[in-house]
Amino acid sequence: MPPSPVTPQPAAARRHAFLLWAGAAFVAVLAAAVALGPITLVDERFSDVLHRQEARTRVPPDSIVLIDIDQRSLEDPQMLELLGNWPWPRAAHGEIVEYLARFGPRAIVFDLIFSEPDVFRPHSDAHFATALESYPVLLPLVVASDGNASPLAALAPVMGLSAGPDADPAAALPLIAPKALPPHLWRTGLINFLEDDDGLGRRYWLHYRHRGWTLPSLPTRTANELGIPVPEDESLRLHWYGQPFERISYRDAYLDSLGEHPQLGVRFAGRTVIIGAAAPGLHDLRPTPLSASTPGPMILATALGNLENGDWLRPVSGGYAFLAGLVLLTMTGIAFARQWNPAATAAAFLTVSLAIVLAAAALLRVNLLWQPFSALLVALGYYFTAGLWSWLRERRRREHTVQMFGRFLDPTVVATLSDTGQMAEATAGRKSEITVLFSDIRGFTTLSETREPEEIVALLNRYFDRQVEVIFEHGGTLDKFIGDAIMAFWGAPMARADHAYAAVLAAMAMVEQLEAFRQEIGEDLAGFDVGIGIHSGAAVVGFLGSKRRLDYTAIGDTVNLASRIEGATKGRARVLVSESTRDACLAQNDCKVDFVDMGEVTVKGRHQPVRLFEPRWRTR
Template sequence: MERGNQTSIMLSLMATVIVALGLFTDIGFTANRFVSDILVKQVATKRMPPNNILIIDIDEYSLKQMESIAGKWPWPRSIHAHLIEGLSELKPEAIVFDVLFSEHDIYRPDSDAYFSDVVAQNSNVYLAGVEVSSNSMLTPIKLKDYQQALSLEKNNDTSTQALSSLVLPWIVKREHWRVGSINFSTERDGVGRHYDVYRNLNGWHWLSLPAKVASSLNYSLPNSSSIKLNFIGNELIPFASKRYVDVFQILEASKDSSAYHHLKQQIENKIIIVGSTASGLYDSRVTPISHHYPAVSILATATENLMNQSYFTSVNIWAEILALCLVVLLFTASSLAIKNFRNVFFIIWPAWFVISLLLLLTSYFLALNDYLFSVGYLILSSFITVVTVSMFRGIREYQQRKKLLTIFSRFIDPRLVRELIDEQSLELSTRSKSCRVTVLFSDIRGFTTLSESRSAEQVVTLLNGYFSKQVATIFKYGGTLDKFIGDAVMAFWGAPVEDELQSENALKAAIEMTENLIEFRQSLPDDLQDFDVGIGLHTGEAVVGMIGSEQRYDYTAIGDTVNLASRVEGLTKNKARILLTESCKNSCRSTFNWIPMGSFSVKGRSEPVNVYSIKGMLIQTEQ
């Protein structure tokens, strides 16, 4: 396995593990809840309120209008007793108070007694209780003593000495209690999303008020300790509702009125929930629907959810983890595996957008069917993964591009290097490969004599001027400059980029190099007119790659093909400026004026080598 692939796999696995662990952190919680809350709010707008729940609202208007009858809040309990008596005649299925009746009215004890008697006479009246912190000023009660009154359930591990601090409807006789808890717990971000089915009181299970009502009406309860609320609508009171004062006045008026008969139609066989939305009573909570959502609407929502089993069921956490790992692993691996960095933006980012959209749509349609699939962290983590991997790929590719440009610009035309890098056709690899190449060797004739009659500085200046022209020609025809060997130049075609016309391009470069020689020689003094060149060409298999040590390596070709090209260049002396082997000649697709130069024995070859030259106006051979 290649090192790059190993790195990609390791990074993919590391990213997957880190992201999976992040699901259980505050980041995972916040992301999931953010998206889930949006979905819950959207799904709520699609749900219609049930026709069997009616809220009697103690609102600001009712508080104001009831002052002449009941005075300031809290009202005498006899007011609520009158309400129960009047409603009972209209035959509701249940009357539920989201109001606490815990403190005795020391100034109106008869009013409390009246309320207690009315509750005792009506078995469909349900009252609220609350568990408070053990640090409160309340005296804890022994739960065993209230097992029957509160319908507490215990298990084998429940302690008979367990205590709890509870706010209960003490003004009503204990034997007539039908009490459930109305505690509404928030999550770590301060938002309430669940409602108790039962409350665990130090091992004793106490049904919540909605669960108490649903159970009493023979609805089955879920096995879980709480449900995730599936809200209805986007209004603060999404259920049918009437003002407390309006209901009270109708019940106190004539029973023959049309208003009374209309009220009877609204009350009969309905679950009546009495609660407050008045801002002065501060009975609101933070929910996904609103930061000031009336507690009475929450209680009604929980009651509806339990009766219709419409509460949200969360998708198994392991399914979420599996989906998270698969998506992150997919994006990480594919982002690292894609060769072209631009494809990260043209493929991975559109893919992320589409998959994220599909996840949201899937989550939305599941939510419409009462299943909650948390995809917020999944989308966020995949986004962070793609961003991180994109940056990693960008930095790595920039470094690789810079390295490639630095290395290959010495051997290939820098403009071609940039194009090849952009096309991902040029890759840096320390592994050599065998391929077909055409090798060119060019040597200066008479260089030894020249160097003996000139200073070192003059020789270097002369060579630099000559080599500049020749290298430009090699680059022009797509050749790769291998090395300078004293006064000789080695180049080859066919690597690192494949070239179907490699032999022909090499020969054209050789022809132009001889033309460069003639032009360059015209600028030299008379004593350097013997300055000449010999060029040898051969096409065959060679090993090409980055060869050298860790401290220094070059892109070069080695093998018998290179050796033979060098030997052919040595045969040019006193014969021709250009000589090429038969394999090079046969590989040329264009027709040149070939001149057979005979067969020659060369070092390292048991059989003679046939060589050829070409003739033309600009090519002068020496007989």
Template sequence: MRFLFSSKDHHSSWRWHGLLALLFVAALALELFGVQLFALTESRLADVYQRRHAAELAPDPDIMVVDIDDASMVEMQEIAGLWSWSREIHADLLEVLNEFRPRAIVFDMTFSVRDARRPAGDARLDEAVNASAAVYLAATRLAADRDAAGAQLAPLAAAFGMAGSGAANARAAIELPHAIEPGVWRLGLINSAKDDDGRLRRYRLYTDVQGWRLPSLPARVVQGLAPGRMQARGQGGRLPDGGDFLMRWAGDLHRHISYGTLYKTLTQNRMHLGEAERRAYDATLAPLFQNKIIVIGSSASSSFDHHLTPLGSNIPGVDILATAIDNLKNGHVVRPVPVVVPFAFGALLIAALAWAFALRSNPMAIGLALALVSLAALAAADAALARDRLLPVATPLAVAWAWYLLAAIGGYLRERRSREQAVALFGRFLNPNVVRQIVEQGETVESMSGRTSQLTVLFSDIRGFTTLSETRDPHEVVNLLNRYFERQVDVVFRHGGTLDKFIGDCIMAFWGAPVDDPAHAAHAVAAALEMQEVLLEFKQELQGEGADIAGFDVGIGVHSGPAVVGFIGAQKKLDYTAIGDTVNLASRVEGLTKGVARVLVTRDTVQACGADAAIDFIARGAFAVKGRAAAVELFEPVRKS
């Protein structure tokens, strides 16, 4: 589809598309650098990539989960009773695990309230934690509006591993593990960071409170690992910057061991072994725990600690904690590319679309190209996620597609208006079918002007019209003339001719433009013969109405040759016409028909007709024509019987 613009419209198109592009680029900048209305869409698209590549990421074998699952709840009833168990149970397990020298033991549970009924259990757990090389405990950040009555942060600096850089009197509402003596605390926050759709995609690194940076439990654990053993790929052993990080999800969970089974294995079963047997038994168990990061938490349904993640729903919090530690330890943190990258991509895409539309390219082709670019961008974002990079493409693509749709609709409306203008313009001269063909070719006033074409020009003048008009009133004369012209114009259109103009009671038409017609001469002669027949029918009609038609006749002159065709006139009044010697001679030939024949054509027209099987040409002699030194041979066309 081509738009029917003139050069003026073309310049206007460049301006319109340029302004529209600037508007959309500004909107893109506002979205990416400010409001971020599409942030959730970007996150959901990233979820798709996460699921696609989850199987490619294997969980760290050095991280294991000791799971208080539903089976453990049942299995431990005989030993510890119903949940919640005495903390002595955790102390027993912790003491045995310490014998295997794990790198870290992380409790994904809060010990915030002392057990008033079983204080001995709290004391045992406190001793076990104190005797452990690296036990990390969970703390929970409470609502900020409760900070005034919260704990002072300065005394907690060592427990959280914070440098003393905050306000000295700063307080924060934090749920702390008060069942254990503060002197042995290694703390980290376990607050989740859910997006607006309730999906947990991120984990906090730090929470800033009046200059104090409270680390999350995963950050605290990874900070405490020996630097020489840390595998922070691409980070140089450092944690990522920022308050939170986008997690990378593995397809499989970390190794799980049921808490109940492990407790019985490490405590009750070992108790009945001799010293030699126990050493052999421990030797078989040592690879499971030695130098491992052990995360102790609950996936039991009664814990109500399940979350919606990119991998699906009902993911236990203990597995999310293990994943966060894995991400930080191994550098599988998904880092967004600088926001200038998607902005530059979107701006370039909009500029390319504006350029294509301003050049009046086919909108379908532009849409196809945009679709291919969109697929490539989505594939690039997918590949980037596999390399722990987040490449936001949904926003620039959405803005680019919105620009494309608006420009396409605007282009369609402008084209429709141009078509209507073209139909109104050409409909005065041409058959509607020819008008449709010209419009579909995308012709403009300029493209159809100043052409030199081989034409056949026809002049048809009424004889005796002055006498006929003298016996009628003006209104009746105009009505009669319109009736006659309507019939003759239909003949011109039926034979593919172009109506040039009415000159009083004379009709000028031509064939061969604006649509090329190799048989223009034959079509013009056929039209002349039918115009002659229509005249006779019209005379019979007038005679039936009682009109005096004596002397009423027609003369038709036809000549073929080169002429200049195009729109001529002022901007407010343009006529599509032909000019040149061919037109002048056709008019002279029409003037020579009187007393010779109703229709006369020149030798040029006869030759241009070729061997037309339906028409004969009768020579009527050579005639002197004003403006020409040589006489002009004229012929009368007749239909073969």
């Protein structure tokens, strides 16, 4: 028997070929995404989400404290009276340095640019310089995008620049240096904001290299002063602290410095003090993964805290992201190739994806930055591609199935079998217990002799429409039309215990439809009648035919006997059934049919006579 057209062998091969080629294409995309980073920002943005969650529990080192030039410091009446509007005289910073020095801080770091002398208050600059002579501080340096370039060789001894073996003696950079102070006080470090392509700052310079020269960043210079090891990398991936650094308003520190008995000073003892701008109007707010307006001193403190704790983020090799994506691609391909349940496929994909995301989150806690998110997106693209392709193929298959089986079965039954995935199993060739019905028109030859061919065809089509509807309404399967005869059966492709009773009820309804049809036509159809034979038994049911033409049919002795019984109806009754059919009907608890014994009949192909019965509606 040919294979069922519901699941043709080439379909699996085409499915596997598509999934293989699509998978290979997505593996190439995955490799490119990992190696070339075309969608790096996807990784960064998803990493930011995890980082914000993980940062909530991270506590910064207690060894760092910030003095903020905040809005309160700028607007406080006492500060306005003492220092006036911003920019303040630099003598105020000198007084802060002197104040802090009394309590023994580890280091004092300014995150303020002193690029030009105060021509109106030179004595103020002098006071600041005197304070720095007594207690050296670390100052910021900025590499400008343009302007007059300064020779690096001349500045190296002052700024702590280091020259590599290939250092260019003529190398120069446009630098914004603390020119308000004498050069010998320039203990500087770079504070240039290092932003990614999306404008967010996730890293901080460690060493800025230019033509063989290395400029240390301010965190690097500070760490070197404090004896903290610094990696040789160009930059440091910041590991943010969600819990705040201790921050003290410049206003509070300055006013405390003027008092005879300072109260805040002990909070600076043995700690690194970073002084910088936090007020929005001072334009030192930067976008970071934590906030769109993170104060520059906070970023500086984070970099220094990372160096001190050794907890900056170390990137994990992209090969592991590729491996994670490959696992997802492989699993997805296997799931669609083996036609897993869609819900199970989705659940497996989500479970593995979630495990990868949770692994990335867990690695953050041990200072490792793993970014598998672009790989996950590539795998997700493959999942949707394979899913869409499978859905379209399944849709075409179901449409083909409904179209094919709509000839044999009630369309609602076809839809049920297709939607529940039982069609292939139900229509596979097998031996089944069924009831077969043959219905043949009586008087057709006489009728055809008195009418035109077109009338005969139209009349028969109207009649067959009615009878096929009856068969479908009673759950039957239309096997075929044989001239003016109809063959149908019950019990396949959907097995049912009452197949015999359903066939008998259908036959009696077909007789009623015949009467209604004759009245509807309203013409002389006295000779137009029907004979129906029914038999129950075992038969082979399935698709028979060639590759070009297949029909769902039943074959075997049960079919032959049903046909012989239909032939025996002439002169006896419109409907006759075999003894096996009668017994099956009477076994039904709600049987509403009586069976009149019509005696035994000898039929072709049988050595023993066959006892036949006429079904009639039960009247009692």
